[in-house]
Amino acid sequence: MTDRHDAQAEHDAEGQAQFDALIDADSRIEPRDWMPAAYRKTLLRQISQHAHSEIIGMQPEANWITRAPSLKRKSILIAKVQDEAGHGLYLYSAAETLGQSRHEMMDDLLAGKAKYSSIFNYPARTWADMGAIGWLVDGAAICNQVPLCRASYGPYGRAMVRICKEESFHQRQGFEILLELANGTPEQRQMAQDAVNRWYAPALMMFGPPDDESPNSQQSMAWKIKRFSNDELRQRFLGMMVEQVTVLGLELPDKDIRFNEETGKWEHGPLDWAEFWRVIGGSGPCNAQRMERRRDAHAEGAWVREAAAAYAAKQAARAAEKEKAA
Numbered sequence: 001m002t003d004r005h006d007a008q009a010e011h012d013a014e015g016q017a018q019f020d021a022l023i024d025a026d027s028r029i030e031p032r033d034w035m036p037a038a039y040r041k042t043l044l045r046q047i048s049q050h051a052h053s054e055i056i057g058m059q060p061e062a063n064w065i066t067r068a069p070s071l072k073r074k075s076i077l078i079a080k081v082q083d084e085a086g087h088g089l090y091l092y093s094a095a096e097t098l099g100q101s102r103h104e105m106m107d108d109l110l111a112g113k114a115k116y117s118s119i120f121n122y123p124a125r126t127w128a129d130m131g132a133i134g135w136l137v138d139g140a141a142i143c144n145q146v147p148l149c150r151a152s153y154g155p156y157g158r159a160m161v162r163i164c165k166e167e168s169f170h171q172r173q174g175f176e177i178l179l180e181l182a183n184g185t186p187e188q189r190q191m192a193q194d195a196v197n198r199w200y201a202p203a204l205m206m207f208g209p210p211d212d213e214s215p216n217s218q219q220s221m222a223w224k225i226k227r228f229s230n231d232e233l234r235q236r237f238l239g240m241m242v243e244q245v246t247v248l249g250l251e252l253p254d255k256d257i258r259f260n261e262e263t264g265k266w267e268h269g270p271l272d273w274a275e276f277w278r279v280i281g282g283s284g285p286c287n288a289q290r291m292e293r294r295r296d297a298h299a300e301g302a303w304v305r306e307a308a309a310a311y312a313a314k315q316a317a318r319a320a321e322k323e324k325a326a
């Protein structure tokens with residue numbers, strides 16, 4: 001018993017030393033490498049939450065596919081929503097390498113045990129929201145995700161490289177919708193401004209609570225999962241938006257935005273963190289609707305999963321028969 005204990009302790013100490021060396025060298029941790037249990041748990045939570053966000057995030061935009069104002073807009077929006085499904089799949093696959101099945105992750109989401117980004121609990125009220133979501137929400141996602149391409153966990157970083165390429169297309173299509181509306185009739189212009197007004201603050205809050213209220217951030221940065229703090233990313237995003245909004249000829253609904261020459265950082269007005277926590281806690285405008293739709297879609301897709309499993313079993317049986325005959 002003691003021997004086995006000692007052997008395990010020695011194995012862990014060796015593993016930890018190797019892990020630390022890889023992190024120090026800015027190298028990558030791969031699925032078969034030893035990793036601390038807390039590192040695995042943190043990643044599993046982060047990547048699965050990220051995957052759930054991609055899948056739930058399809059809903060506000062999918063609602064507008066049938067109402068898109070032209071065939072061109074419809075096909076662009078379909079492509080964008082399909083991309084988000086693909087992002088979910090890459091991320092579930094990356095999370096599975098940490099030892100939890102996609103099935104279990106999905107069960108946790110459907111049971112309300114797993115979280116997803118609070119931004120997707122807001123409604124998309126007008127066509128201009130497709131522009132504001134692409135510009136602000138996908139824009140914030142890019143700021144958050146570009147540094148994740150260098151995350152210390154290999155499968156996560158590699159998934160993010162592919163995702164980021166598609167996110168830049170998403171942001172540009174949103175920007176272009178807003179640009180067209182901003183140069184349209186006074187009503188269209190107003191619709192674009194209203195959408196920006198509604199999505200601005202929730203998009204800033206996508207980076208998570210302020211640094212002094214985000215206790216897990218520091219550990220994630222030490223493990224090189226995260227490369228920048230929530231506030232750093234938020235400021236970087238704000239700086240980009242301030243520049244781009246002038247091209248749109250619209251305004252950001254925040255009179256306190258300013259560039260602080262001393263700190264070299266962008267500053268914004270107060271954000272309603274009580275609302276943020278309320279929405280995360282399940283009381284946002286669309287939480288119940290999003291979960292209900294997800295549960296329905298899961299139930300409606302049961303026959304597809306069954307058919308795919310039956311086909312895979314048939315293929316495997318055929319392959320085994322062939323091998324026997326050879």
Ligand SMILES: [Fe+2]
Pocket residue numbers: 054083084087163167
């Ligand atoms: Fe995405």
Ligand SMILES: [Fe+2]
Pocket residue numbers: 084138141166167170
């Ligand atoms: Fe996206």
